Amino acid sequence: MKPSGAGPRRRRRRPVVIRKIIHIDMDAFYASVEQRDDPALRGRPVAVGSSQARGVVVAASYEARKFGVRSAMASVTALRRCPGLVFVPPRFDVYRAVSEQIRAIFADYTELVEPLSLDEAYLDVTDDRKGIGSATAIAAEIRQRIRKTTQLTASAGVSYNKFIAKLASDQNKPDGLCVIRPAQGPAFVAGLPVKRFHGVGPVTAARMERLGILTGADLKARSLDKLTGWFGSSAGYFHRAAHGDDDRPVRSDRPLKSVGAERTFDRDLTGDAELLAALEPVIDAAWRRIERSGAAGRTLTLKVKFADFRIMSRSQSAAQPLRTEAEIGEAGRSLLRAILPAENGIRLLGLTLSNLDSGKPGDDPQPGFLGL
Numbered sequence: 001m002k003p004s005g006a007g008p009r010r011r012r013r014r015p016v017v018i019r020k021i022i023h024i025d026m027d028a029f030y031a032s033v034e035q036r037d038d039p040a041l042r043g044r045p046v047a048v049g050s051s052q053a054r055g056v057v058v059a060a061s062y063e064a065r066k067f068g069v070r071s072a073m074a075s076v077t078a079l080r081r082c083p084g085l086v087f088v089p090p091r092f093d094v095y096r097a098v099s100e101q102i103r104a105i106f107a108d109y110t111e112l113v114e115p116l117s118l119d120e121a122y123l124d125v126t127d128d129r130k131g132i133g134s135a136t137a138i139a140a141e142i143r144q145r146i147r148k149t150t151q152l153t154a155s156a157g158v159s160y161n162k163f164i165a166k167l168a169s170d171q172n173k174p175d176g177l178c179v180i181r182p183a184q185g186p187a188f189v190a191g192l193p194v195k196r197f198h199g200v201g202p203v204t205a206a207r208m209e210r211l212g213i214l215t216g217a218d219l220k221a222r223s224l225d226k227l228t229g230w231f232g233s234s235a236g237y238f239h240r241a242a243h244g245d246d247d248r249p250v251r252s253d254r255p256l257k258s259v260g261a262e263r264t265f266d267r268d269l270t271g272d273a274e275l276l277a278a279l280e281p282v283i284d285a286a287w288r289r290i291e292r293s294g295a296a297g298r299t300l301t302l303k304v305k306f307a308d309f310r311i312m313s314r315s316q317s318a319a320q321p322l323r324t325e326a327e328i329g330e331a332g333r334s335l336l337r338a339i340l341p342a343e344n345g346i347r348l349l350g351l352t353l354s355n356l357d358s359g360k361p362g363d364d365p366q367p368g369f370l371g372l
Contacts, residue, residue: 018182020135021250022123023157023165024142026102027174029119030059030095032152034088044086051075051087056263056285058090062174074266092288095119098150105145109138112250120169122162124250136179143177160185163246166198185244190217197241199234216242259293260301261285262350268307269347272340276333279349283332286351287325295356296321300328302335303350306342314338322353 026032030048035041045064049057055075067082079085099118106113112124125138132138139156146154153175157168160182167189171178180188194213195205211230213219219227220242227235240246263282269275290296300322301315314335322328332351 018160020126021165022139023169025155025169026119027153028061031061045082046086048090114250122250161246189244192216258352258354260352264348268345270345282349283329296323297353297356299355300331301352305348307345
């Protein structure tokens with residue numbers, strides 16, 4: 001019997017589990033590997049990529065970044081900004097081998113590792129495999145082991161969600177550690193420029209600036225309805241980010257949906273031969289990224305942006321997955337020839353492989369395009 005005067009039984013609330021998320025980001029990874037392996041490059045501005053007229057910077061050392069050299073920059077522009085820039089060809093087999101060493105270290109601490117590329121990953125250490133008890137201590141230990149094993153430095157962000165952990169890892173670069181606790185999260189986000197937010201690219205950042213949104217605090221001050229009117233389906237993400245909220249879990253099986261590359265030209269191109277020549281570095285960059293990810297796909301899509309900013313795409317699907325650079329190149333050229341002549345001029349060409357047959361999740365920095 002229920003005792004006299006006893007009230008209704010209350011359900012016990014489950015305790016809220018605060019995640020412990022670490023974002024590890026290697027410092028200028030490709031360029032740092034090259035400087036590690038060739039002492040003559042240490043202390044010099046280094047660009048991984050090609051110095052040819054239509055070449056592209058794949059990665060830049062910190063010495064090069066001081067001159068404004070950035071990844072995806074045209075090589076001629078990089079050389080103009082830094083005349084003493086040293087170009088070295090990429091060695092993706094070496095970068096993959098080093099990445100595997102780093103991921104083996106991660107596996108000692110958690111099985112919840114979500115690689116974003118060869119040089120960065122999220123780790124959920126809420127369930128502490130080694131019983132260390134502190135995400136900050138785990139991050140410090142991982143960084144120490146990376147340095148000892150690879151002779152390279154890594155920066156880490158530690159927080160309660162992925163969005164803030166990624167922001168934090170960039171806060172004290174290079175070779176830094178930044179911890180943002182739950183009580184600090186909203187204020188940390190409020191003080192940052194929105195252009196640093198993951199998902200806010202140059203075009204969106206410029207539009208936000210025109211709307212008077214320069215910081216996280218500015219973004220937070222706008223209602224969800226207003227943001228929806230301005231940014232459509234992205235509004236929910238921006239609204240949550242401005243409040244320091246992100247409930248995305250760390251996924252160790254992140255699927256790769258597409259992989260490719262695109263290039264914006266310094267001037268509008270019109271001639272057939274000129275455009276076919278301009279497609280070649282896009283094919284090369286797309287293949288390097290496809291090869292790096294281990295992907296094979298049946299559908300190749302050509303993206304074209306015309307001089308008037310009109311965008312068009314054309315796709316071609318094969319019965320068997322495209323597995324070689326020659327197959328990717330042949331299909332890409334065929335798609336481009338089908339839209340020629342381009343009398344109004346073209347300012348961008350891109351190729352992306354989708355309908356993937358197989359791939360290694362996580363080796364691709366971002367599903368979709370790599371801007372050149």
